[in-house]
Amino acid sequence: DAGITQSPRHKVTETGTPVTLRCHQTENHRYMYWYRQDPGHGLRLIHYSYGVKDTDKGEVSDGYSVSRSKTEDFLLTLESATSSQTSVYFCAISEEPGGEKLFFGSGTQLSVL
Amino acid sequence: SQQGEEDPQALSIQEGENATMNCSYKTSINNLQWYRQNSGRGLVHLILIRSNEREKHSGRLRVTLDTSKKSSSLLITASRAADTASYFCATDEDDYKLSFGAGTTVTVRA
Numbered sequence: 001d002a003g004i005t006q007s008p009r010h011k012v013t014e015t016g017t018p019v020t021l022r023c024h025q026t027e028n029h030r031y032m033y034w035y036r037q038d039p040g041h042g043l044r045l046i047h048y049s050y051g052v053k054d055t056d057k058g059e060v061s062d063g064y065s066v067s068r069s070k071t072e073d074f075l076l077t078l079e080s081a082t083s084s085q086t087s088v089y090f091c092a093i094s095e096e097p098g099g100e101k102l103f104f105g106s107g108t109q110l111s112v113l
Numbered sequence: 114s115q116q117g118e119e120d121p122q123a124l125s126i127q128e129g130e131n132a133t134m135n136c137s138y139k140t141s142i143n144n145l146q147w148y149r150q151n152s153g154r155g156l157v158h159l160i161l162i163r164s165n166e167r168e169k170h171s172g173r174l175r176v177t178l179d180t181s182k183k184s185s186s187l188l189i190t191a192s193r194a195a196d197t198a199s200y201f202c203a204t205d206e207d208d209y210k211l212s213f214g215a216g217t218t219v220t221v222r223a
Contacts, residue, residue, distance in 0.1 A: 004155075033211075041215060042201060042213040042214050042215040042216055043201070044213075045210055045211070045212070048210065058210065090155055090156070098143060098144070098210075098211070099146075099203070099205055099210060099211025100144065100146070100161060100205075101161060102148075102203075102211065103158070104156045104157070105155050106154060106155050107153075107154075107155055
């Protein structure tokens with residue numbers, strides 16, 4: 001998957017606990033994205049990064065925060081997980097702005113009970 | 114908000130037949146992309162067509178874009194079992210954001 005590793009691949013957690021998902025890339029791409037995928041909704045953008053320490057919100061950012069302290073790592077944190085955040089989370093990277101030719105990781109299946 | 118919407122939601126065809134799916138979008142775009150997702154995997158980029166292009170080919174894939182109708186179509190010719198997947202169109206909302214539709218699920222029967 002184009003040098004993108006997401007961890008963990010699966011996680012089950014309880015409501016109210018903090019959760020951090022990690023995306024690690026070896027491609028040195030500038031742009032990184034976090035999406036969530038839910039049935040009937042396709043992929044929705046949570047947060048994205050256009051450089052180290054440069055991040056911005058997507059359309060479904062409430063309840064999520066991100067950090068990017070190094071080019072290769074983009075972390076997604078659920079401060080206090082809720083059942084509505086049960087989803088499959090995908091990290092993607094791109095060399096070009098505008099999301100041209102995204103390369104996706106294999107996803108993290110998160111279940112919040 | 115979802116920029117692109119695929120039609121149909123699901124498609125079942127016989128191996129060797131062609132599969133056509135459509136994407137409609139709402140606002141002006143710089144480019145439109147198609148992605149494939151196999152079950153349990155991440156999305157894979159298939160093809161990008163820019164707003165000043167009308168048609169593009171890549172192997173057995175043919176993409177058209179009609180900016181006046183705000184629509185695109187993806188044609189897969191001579192389908193194979195390996196083409197069974199979900200297909201998504203994606204449009205650029207602004208400099209950094211890509212908006213995906215809900216996808217078309219294609220099943221190719223042997």
